[in-house]
Every structure is written in C-alpha cells, then in structure tokens.
Amino acid sequence: MRIHKWLVPTLYIVFLMLPIYWLLNMSFKNTNEILGTFSLWPLDFTLANYRKIFTDPTWYNGYLNSITYVVMNTVISVSVALPAAYAFSRYRFLGDKHLFFWLLTNRMAPPAVFALPFFQLYSAIGLFDTHVAVALAHCLFNIPLAVWILEGFMSGVPKELDETAYLDGYSFWRFFVKIFIPTIAAGIGVAAFFCFMYSWVELLLAKTLTSVAAKPIAATMTRTASTAGYELGLLAAAGTLTIVPGAFVIYFVRNYIAKGFALGRV
Amino acid sequence: MTKTTNQKAWYFVVPVVGLVAFNALIPLMTVVNYSVQETFGDNVFFWEGVKWFEEVLKSERFHASFLRQLAFTGMILAIEVPLGIGVALSMPRKGPWVSVCLVLMALPLLIPWNVVGAMWNIFALPDIGLLGRGINALGIDYNFTQQPVAAWMTTVLMDVWHWTSLVVLLAYAGLCSIPDAYYQAAKIDGASAWSVFRRIQLPKLKRVLTIAILLRFMDSFMIYTEPFVLTGGGPGNTTTFLSIDLVKIALGQFDLGPAAAMSLIYFLAVLLVCWIFYTLMMRNEEQ
Numbered sequence: 001m002r003i004h005k006w007l008v009p010t011l012y013i014v015f016l017m018l019p020i021y022w023l024l025n026m027s028f029k030n031t032n033e034i035l036g037t038f039s040l041w042p043l044d045f046t047l048a049n050y051r052k053i054f055t056d057p058t059w060y061n062g063y064l065n066s067i068t069y070v071v072m073n074t075v076i077s078v079s080v081a082l083p084a085a086y087a088f089s090r091y092r093f094l095g096d097k098h099l100f101f102w103l104l105t106n107r108m109a110p111p112a113v114f115a116l117p118f119f120q121l122y123s124a125i126g127l128f129d130t131h132v133a134v135a136l137a138h139c140l141f142n143i144p145l146a147v148w149i150l151e152g153f154m155s156g157v158p159k160e161l162d163e164t165a166y167l168d169g170y171s172f173w174r175f176f177v178k179i180f181i182p183t184i185a186a187g188i189g190v191a192a193f194f195c196f197m198y199s200w201v202e203l204l205l206a207k208t209l210t211s212v213a214a215k216p217i218a219a220t221m222t223r224t225a226s227t228a229g230y231e232l233g234l235l236a237a238a239g240t241l242t243i244v245p246g247a248f249v250i251y252f253v254r255n256y257i258a259k260g261f262a263l264g265r266v
Numbered sequence: 267m268t269k270t271t272n273q274k275a276w277y278f279v280v281p282v283v284g285l286v287a288f289n290a291l292i293p294l295m296t297v298v299n300y301s302v303q304e305t306f307g308d309n310v311f312f313w314e315g316v317k318w319f320e321e322v323l324k325s326e327r328f329h330a331s332f333l334r335q336l337a338f339t340g341m342i343l344a345i346e347v348p349l350g351i352g353v354a355l356s357m358p359r360k361g362p363w364v365s366v367c368l369v370l371m372a373l374p375l376l377i378p379w380n381v382v383g384a385m386w387n388i389f390a391l392p393d394i395g396l397l398g399r400g401i402n403a404l405g406i407d408y409n410f411t412q413q414p415v416a417a418w419m420t421t422v423l424m425d426v427w428h429w430t431s432l433v434v435l436l437a438y439a440g441l442c443s444i445p446d447a448y449y450q451a452a453k454i455d456g457a458s459a460w461s462v463f464r465r466i467q468l469p470k471l472k473r474v475l476t477i478a479i480l481l482r483f484m485d486s487f488m489i490y491t492e493p494f495v496l497t498g499g500g501p502g503n504t505t506t507f508l509s510i511d512l513v514k515i516a517l518g519q520f521d522l523g524p525a526a527a528m529s530l531i532y533f534l535a536v537l538l539v540c541w542i543f544y545t546l547m548m549r550n551e552e553q
Contacts, residue, residue, distance in 0.1 A: 136288075
C-alpha cells in the first residue's frame with residue numbers, strides 16, 4: 001500500500017518532466033545532430049545555442065522586454081487591486097456584487113476577441129510597441145484575478161483587527177499600510193505570483209501590441225522559427241531559458257502555492 | 267463576515283474600474299461596432315444590422331469549430347479532473363517531499379504557451395521526438411502532422427500535461443484543510459477508503475473543484491497558442507478550435523464584420539456558462 005501511494009505522484013512527475021527533458025536535451029545539440037541522429041542524450045554536447053542567445057541582442061533583449069512588462073504589470077495589478085479587494089471584503093455598497101462579477105467576466109474574455117481592437121486602441125493613444133502598452137493590456141485579466149485572490153485572503157482576516165486599530169487611534173491609511181498589509185503578506189505574494197504567471201505565459205496580446213522595441217521573447221522565438229528556417233537547437237535553448245524565471249518564482253512561493261491556488265478560501 | 271454598508275467604498279474601487287474599463291469597454295465597443303457594419307477599406311463603413319450574426323450562426327464552419335471546441339473542453343475536463351484528484355489524494359501531506367512535489371508539478375503552469383506548443387512539437391514529432399519515436403517503436407503508426415486522430419490525441423495529451431497540475435494543486439489545498447480529527451473518527455468507525463473519500467474528502471473538495479472546473483473551462487475554451495504552435499489547426503481543420511478559427515477570419519482574411527459577430531457570440535457563450543457556475547457557487551457559499 002505504501003509503495004502504491006508513492007507510485008502515482010512519481011509517475012505523474014515523470015510524465016511532466018519528459019517533454020521538459022527532451023527540450024533540454026535538444027538545446028545542447030546542434031541542428032545537424034537533431035535532424036540526423038536520434039539519441040536520448042546529446043552525443044556532441046554543445047553550448048553554442050546558449051552562447052548565441054546571450055550574445056545576440058535580438059535574443060537577450062527579448063528576455064529583458066518580457067521581464068520588464070511582466071514586472072510592471074504585476075506592480076500595477078497588485079497595487080490597484082489592494083484597496084479594491086479591501087472594499088469588497090469589508091463593505092457593502094451600491095452594485096458591489098454586479099461589479100465583482102463584471103470584473104470576473106474580463107477574466108473570461110478570449111484574448112483572440114480583443115487582439116485587433118487592442119492594436120487599434122494602443123496605436124491611437126501612441127503607446128504601440130512600448131512596455132507600458134503590454135503591461136496595461138495584461139491588466140485586463142490580471143486585475144480581476146488579483147482582486148479575487150486578495151478578497152479571499154482579506155475575508156479570512158477578522159474585522160476586529162480593523163476596529164481595534166481604530167480604537168488605538170490609527171488613521172485608516174496608517175492602519176492599512178502598517179498593520180493590514182503585513183497581515184495579508186502571504187496573499188499579496190500569491191496574487192503577485194499569479195499576475196507574474198499569467199503575464200509571463202501570455203503571447204497573443206503581447207505579440208499584437210509590439211513590433212521591435214518591446215518585442216517579448218516568445219515573439220522572438222516564433223519569428224525566428226518562421227524566418228531562419230528550422231533552427232531547432234536554438235529554439236530549444238530559448239524555450240529552456242523561458243522556464244527559468246518561472247521556476248525561480250515558484251521556488252519562492254512554494255509554501256503558499258497550495259493555498260494560493262485555492263484563492264485563499266478553502 | 268457581516269459587512270457594513272458604506273458607499274464611500276466606491277472610492278477604493280475606482281482605480282480598478284477605470285483600468286479594466288479602459289481595457290475592456292473600448293475594445294468591446296470596437297468589436298460591437300464592426301459586427302453591425304460592412305467595410306470595403308478606406309475607413310468607409312455601411313450599416314448592416316444583424317446580417318453578420320445571422321451569417322455566422324448559420325455557417326457550417328462556425329458550427330464545426332464550436333463543436334470541436336465543446337468536444338475538446340469536455341474531453342480535457344473528463345481527464346484532468348479525476349486525474350488531478352487522484353494525484354492529489356496520493357500526495358504526501360507532510361515532510362520534505364511536499365515542496366519538491368509542488369514545485370515540480372507547478373512547473374508546466376509557468377511555461378509560456380508558445381513554448382509549450384513548441385516543446386510538444388519536438389517531443390511528439392515521429393522522426394526526432396521521444397514520444398513519436400516511442401509510439402512508432404511499439405508498432406503503432408503515429409504521425410500527428412498527418413493523421414487527424416493522432417493530432418487530436420496529441421493536443422489533448424498536451425493540455426493534460428499542461429493543466430492537470432492546476433487541478434492537483436487546488437484539490438491538494440482542499441485536502442490539506444480537512445482536520446485530522448475527521449480521519450481519526452472515520453478510522454474508529456472502521457470506514458473504508460472509498461467511504462472516507464465519498465463522505466469526508468469529496469464534500470470538502472466541492473468548493474475548490476468548482477474553482478478548478480471554472481478556470482479550466484474558461485481557459486480551455488479560449489485555447490489558442492498551444493494548438494496553433496503544435497498543429498497549426500491541422501491536419502485539415504481537425505484541431506481548429508474557436509480562437510484559431512477566429513484569428514484566421516479576423517487577421518488572416520480580414521473579414522472584420524463576421525469576425526466581430528463571431529467574437530461576440532463566442533464571448534457570450536463563455537459568459538453564459540461562467541454565469542451559471544458563478545451563481546451556483548455563490549448560492550453554495552451562502553448556505
């Protein structure tokens with residue numbers, strides 16, 4: 001029975017790791033070896049693909065662009081979602097339930113629906129091909145998500161905390177910054193993690209809103225794949241490097257991740 | 267928690283409403299605008315009424331991709347939900363392996379979607395991919411770039427690989443919230459593993475599973491990048507899901523009117539299902 005219990009997660013993790021291993025394996029091969037021979041590990045181990053990415057500005061700028069707009073989006077989303085989530089968790093006000101559902105509906109809007117209008121909107125206000133454009137566009141689905149997660153965490157904090165603070169003579173903002181935010185720090189971490197995740201993995205809008213100056217790494221990859229023939233090794237190396245920031249972020253939030261995926265309200 | 271009525275709370279919500287409305291309402295109105303007009307270029311538009319909506323609702327192409335989308339979403343939900351619960355049930359609750367499991371399992375969720383597609387492409391190609399080679403070595407003829415069934419199966423498998431972890435993590439969070447006392451009571455009563463699952467674990471999982479199904483429904487209904495990179499919607503139209511079809515019409519053929527009408531029908535369909543889910547979820551919460 002005990003062995004049996006270990007078996008399921010182990011097999012599942014092996015299943016998850018196989019494609020990732022294959023990508024890693026490809027990234028250490030040159031194109032000839034990939035297309036010419038089939039081997040479970042690189043026979044002619046090479047770092048040339050990674051060297052190219054770290055020395056060619058069109059490649060490494062892609063990473064910098066992606067990280068720039070992802071961080072901008074995370075900061076914007078979480079900081080505007082904080083007061084809103086507080087309002088939803090503590091007060092009843094005109095149209096609160098409808099507003100909450102309306103926010104969530106934007107999480108449901110297929111990006112394919114919005115691609116073209118977004119392009120026209122951001123061109124019209126002169127933000128096309130900037131990091132700000134992508135960061136703002138990703139707010140469409142990240143703000144609702146951040147509000148939802150933070151509201152869940154805040155509802156778990158008893159209201160007596162607020163009342164005691166006011167009795168002690170705290171003003172609202174002093175209470176909010178000095179006491180409330182530290183109390184829900186885990187929730188903020190989880191919300192930031194989710195915003196980071198969805199902004200990092202999204203490609204359709206990011207690609208539509210940029211051309212050269214703010215081109216994300218994902219778009220660099222697709223364009224290279226179509227123009228420079230089939231440089232599989234390079235593509236694999238670039239793909240492997242996109243996994244790194246995600247892995248880094250997961251490591252930091254590993255203790256909150258289970259609770260965060262339940263949006264704080266199990 | 268009892269909430270106090272305070273209309274000033276609106277001030278806290280204004281920045282969020284402003285930002286989201288800017289991103290949601292202006293593009294949505296653009297889509298609505300296109301959906302009732304005809305254009306021959308040069309920014310000249312003619313009023314067309316509901317012509318495009320009728321055309322889309324009657325077109326076989328739309329029916330076909332809508333059905334494909336429904337079949338795909340149904341299939342991945344039917345696989346991912348039970349599989350996710352199963353994995354979560356057999357995960358360790360304590361000890362150093364918990365973090366290792368969680369980190370490794372969450373990894374696919376943070377890979378950019380086009381990389382997921384590209385990764386599965388080189389993993390499943392029959393000549394250079396591990397999966398493709400492996401299946402062919404078993405004596406089964408497999409080539410997802412040419413066989414519709416293989417393409418479909420590969421796309422489903424890719425989605426299972428990509429998203430089952432979300433269900434696992436949610437279900438695991440739900441399971442961790444069950445107090446030990448429940449299990450001890452069940453043990454004293456001599457309850458079987460099945461009745462522990464049926465009477466204790468499943469009711470506790472109801473809430474998180476609703477969230478999981480809701481998120482998986484929304485995201486799989488919008489799926490675009492992964493199948494586009496993996497199969498390009500082919501062979502033929504076998505894996506052309508709604509979003510792929512929409513982008514083909516809107517940006518490929520530049521048929522703005524029909525594309526906009528299709529967008530709205532598509533959005534409304536997602537909205538309707540989510541509204542039903544949300545209402546049921548909120549009703550459960552109030553009880």
